[in-house]
Amino acid sequence: MTCANLPARHGTWAVALAVTALVLTGACDNDGGGDGGAARTARSSAAGSPGATTAGGFPSLSASPAPTATAPSDPRQAEQEIREAWTVLFDPKSSLDQRSDVVEDGDENSLMIDNLFRDPSGSKLHAEVTSVSYTSDVRADVAYDLTREGRRLDPGGSGAAVLQDGGWKVALRTVCALTRHAEDAPEAPSCVVPPSSPAPGSASSPAGTGR
Numbered sequence: 001m002t003c004a005n006l007p008a009r010h011g012t013w014a015v016a017l018a019v020t021a022l023v024l025t026g027a028c029d030n031d032g033g034g035d036g037g038a039a040r041t042a043r044s045s046a047a048g049s050p051g052a053t054t055a056g057g058f059p060s061l062s063a064s065p066a067p068t069a070t071a072p073s074d075p076r077q078a079e080q081e082i083r084e085a086w087t088v089l090f091d092p093k094s095s096l097d098q099r100s101d102v103v104e105d106g107d108e109n110s111l112m113i114d115n116l117f118r119d120p121s122g123s124k125l126h127a128e129v130t131s132v133s134y135t136s137d138v139r140a141d142v143a144y145d146l147t148r149e150g151r152r153l154d155p156g157g158s159g160a161a162v163l164q165d166g167g168w169k170v171a172l173r174t175v176c177a178l179t180r181h182a183e184d185a186p187e188a189p190s191c192v193v194p195p196s197s198p199a200p201g202s203a204s205s206p207a208g209t210g211r
Contacts, residue, residue, distance in 0.1 A: 070134070070136055070137045071134040071137060072134065072137050072138075072163070073137070075134065078132075078134075078140070078163075078168055079132045079140075081167060081168040082129065082132055082140060082142060082161045082168045083129050083132075084102075085102035085103075085161065085168060085169055085170050086127055086128075086129050086142070086144060086170060088101075088102045089102055089103065089127075089170055089175075090125060090126055090127045092123070094117075096110060096113065096114050099113050099117065100113055101169075102169050102170055103169055103170050103172065103175055104162050104164055104169045104170065104171050104172040105164075105172050105190065106169070108188075108190065109172060109175070109188045109190055111188065112175065112176075112179065112185065112186070112187065112188035112191075113175060115179075115182070115184070115185040115186070116175070116178060116179055116182055116185040118185075119182035119183055119184055119185045120183055121148065121181060121182050121183045122178070122179070122181060122182035122183075122185050124148045124149055125146065125147075125148055125178065125181060126146070126147045126148070127144045127145065127146050127147075127157055128144055128145045128147075129142060129143070129144045130143045130144055130145060131143045132161070137163070138162060138163040139160065139161070139162055139163070140160065140161045140162075140168070141158075141159075141160055142157075142158075142159045142160060142161050142174070143157070143158060143159075144156070144157040144158075144159060145157065146178075146181070148181070153181060157174075157178075159171060159174035159177070160173065160174055161174075172190065172191070173191070176188070176191035179191075
């Protein structure tokens with residue numbers, strides 16, 4: 001081998017080494033490209049996506065919270081009407097018509113209302129509303145202190161109010177419960193809740209006995 005041939009051979013080896021390096025580099029990129037690309041895509045999705053996507057590519061919506069009990073459009077006005085209804089009902093100066101107007105279905109149950117507040121014990125009942133909480137836009141729970149001649153009755157008052165004919169009134173069941181504090185003021189027939197009828201096909205019904 002002569003010195004004149006050395007540059008040519010050195011040049012050939014350099015080219016061969018360069019080609020080999022390119023081939024190895026491509027192979028490394030191909031081997032790791034799939035995972036690396038997926039990782040980059042995942043990182044990009046995690047960083048820029050607002051949430052899970054549907055098959056159509058749109059973000060999926062989170063489940064809506066369960067609806068809660070609503071209140072009247074004007075809770076303060078409603079509470080004022082409820083407190084006024086309680087005041088009228090227990091005011092010794094109120095007439096029967098006035099009391100009936102502030103009680104749910106008061107006209108149909110005026111006899112019970114009259115007996116309650118004419119009774120020697122019922123006529124001395126006094127109530128003061130302490131809180132009002134709405135269970136819907138037409139119904140409210142009413143807590144009140146019930147006293148007789150300044151002495152608190154135990155249990156006190158746990159009542160309700162309903163929206164009827166555009167105004168808030170003392171619930172009928174509340175007045176029905178008050179009769180137990182009177183000496184002779186029986187509940188009205190409408191206070192009695194009829195027992196629930198058995199479902200068709202149940203064991204207690206004729207259809208369920210096979211008769």
